[in-house]
Amino acid sequence: MISHHEALEKVLATATHFGSEKIPLLESLNRILAEDIFADRDFPPFDRVTKDGIAVNSQALENNKTSFKIEAVYAAGSPQGILNSLENCVEIMTGAMLPKNCDSVIMYEDIEIKNGIATLQTEVKPRINIHRKGSDRQSGEKVLSKNQRISAKEIGVLATVGTSKVLVKKLPKIAIISTGDELVNVEETPLPHQIRTSNTLSLFAALEKEKITPTLLHIRDEKDIMLQQVENAIKNHDVLLLSGGVSKGKFDYLPEIFEELKVEKIFHRVLQRPGKPLWFGKQQEKNVTVFSFPGNPNSTFVNYHIYFIKWLTKSLELEDRNSEVILNTAVDANSNITRYLLVKTNAENGEIKAELLNENGSGDLISLANADGVILLPPEKVFEVGDLVEFVSF
Numbered sequence: 001m002i003s004h005h006e007a008l009e010k011v012l013a014t015a016t017h018f019g020s021e022k023i024p025l026l027e028s029l030n031r032i033l034a035e036d037i038f039a040d041r042d043f044p045p046f047d048r049v050t051k052d053g054i055a056v057n058s059q060a061l062e063n064n065k066t067s068f069k070i071e072a073v074y075a076a077g078s079p080q081g082i083l084n085s086l087e088n089c090v091e092i093m094t095g096a097m098l099p100k101n102c103d104s105v106i107m108y109e110d111i112e113i114k115n116g117i118a119t120l121q122t123e124v125k126p127r128i129n130i131h132r133k134g135s136d137r138q139s140g141e142k143v144l145s146k147n148q149r150i151s152a153k154e155i156g157v158l159a160t161v162g163t164s165k166v167l168v169k170k171l172p173k174i175a176i177i178s179t180g181d182e183l184v185n186v187e188e189t190p191l192p193h194q195i196r197t198s199n200t201l202s203l204f205a206a207l208e209k210e211k212i213t214p215t216l217l218h219i220r221d222e223k224d225i226m227l228q229q230v231e232n233a234i235k236n237h238d239v240l241l242l243s244g245g246v247s248k249g250k251f252d253y254l255p256e257i258f259e260e261l262k263v264e265k266i267f268h269r270v271l272q273r274p275g276k277p278l279w280f281g282k283q284q285e286k287n288v289t290v291f292s293f294p295g296n297p298n299s300t301f302v303n304y305h306i307y308f309i310k311w312l313t314k315s316l317e318l319e320d321r322n323s324e325v326i327l328n329t330a331v332d333a334n335s336n337i338t339r340y341l342l343v344k345t346n347a348e349n350g351e352i353k354a355e356l357l358n359e360n361g362s363g364d365l366i367s368l369a370n371a372d373g374v375i376l377l378p379p380e381k382v383f384e385v386g387d388l389v390e391f392v393s394f
Contacts, residue, residue, distance in 0.1 A: 003338065004378075014311070016287065018169065020168060028158070031149075032316045034168050037158065039161055046080070048098070050105070051129040052107065055104065057104070065087065068087070070113070073090065076093050077095070089118055144158070147318060150166070172289075175215040176200045176207075177241070178217070202300070214241070227260060230258075234263070241293070242254065254292055258292075274340060275293065275303040291303075298368050305374075324390060327386065331356070342370075342373075343371060343374065344357055344370060354375055377389060
């Protein structure tokens with residue numbers, strides 16, 4: 001068996017790039033930009049009025065003029081207007097182009113209008129309430145960077161620069177495969193010796209958050225059937241995520257099947273809990289990466305986040321931001337394994353603290369549902385209250 005650290009290094013060494021594709025702007029949410037984005041013109045593209053009110057020339061203000069005849073009214077979206085006399089003003093609305101001969105905007109709140117005359121009600125400063133042309137970005141400047149995740153904020157920027165089709169990183173095609181004759185569908189009433197399938201549905205939901213819609217497969221514990229379906233999955237996918245079938249039971253055929261299908265075993269079994277039987281390999285001919293998780297729900301879900309998500313992060317060339325939390329509970333040392341313990345986190349005085357959950361082994365789905373993530377505790381070390389420990393969020 002190898003250590004958690006060695007296993008993670010071997011997983012990350014197989015990170016794979018899947019190319020890029022152009023997709024419609026509104027489909028790009030949560031995808032990863034595959035190119036830098038540049039301003040196609042100045043932003044804002046004109047001197048933009050930021051308050052409803054009147055536009056004047058500051059020369060009049062400096063001459064202590066307080067009353068202005070209104071020459072015209074300009075709304076947002078209208079062509080640029082003009083102030084014909086520097087002694088007068090124009091009414092102007094938020095978002096409009098600043099009229100020619102104007103350099104100051106006075107809010108309606110600071111004036112009174114009667115009979116077409118705007119009169120100042122308070123002292124005002126010149127040259128304010130204007131968003132100057134090019135003050136955000138100038139034409140040709142970078143506005144978004146490659147390898148950036150697209151959120152709602154980036155959608156707005158992409159729209160502003162006219163990117164109706166977005167070049168994004170391609171996502172891998174993934175098959176989620178469950179094994180075991182004890183599993184039945186969610187809508188079925190299980191017999192006393194059966195359980196409803198849950199691992200694959202949890203992984204499906206987790207991948208949907210990554211904008212990946214996987215293929216769901218269930219394979220019975222019959223070697224010939226398993227061999228055929230795994231072979232078909234390898235032909236049509238970039239990644240296989242399997243749950244169950246890699247321990248030492250008589251019906252755990254997957255290691256044999258991987259060998260027959262020329263899936264190179266990179267490692268099998270890790271000094272960790274949960275997830276000691278974890279199997280990881282690569283089918284080099286088809287360039288398919290295989291994660292075979294133990295069948296217990298906590299093992300599958302925890303190891304998905306610790307290994308697969310970090311692999312996907314590196315494959316998409318994203319920054320892997322390691323998190324740390326402050327331990328609220330002392331934990332005794334363990335001789336030789338890395339432990340992943342479920343925790344609930346809370347913020348106290350600007351610090352994130354982690355409280356251990358009382359869990360009942362790797363099949364305890366209820367504790368998993370209450371957890372915000374896991375802390376990673378390396379072997380042979382005692383952990384005290386207040387210690388900083390590595391945290392992987394769900």
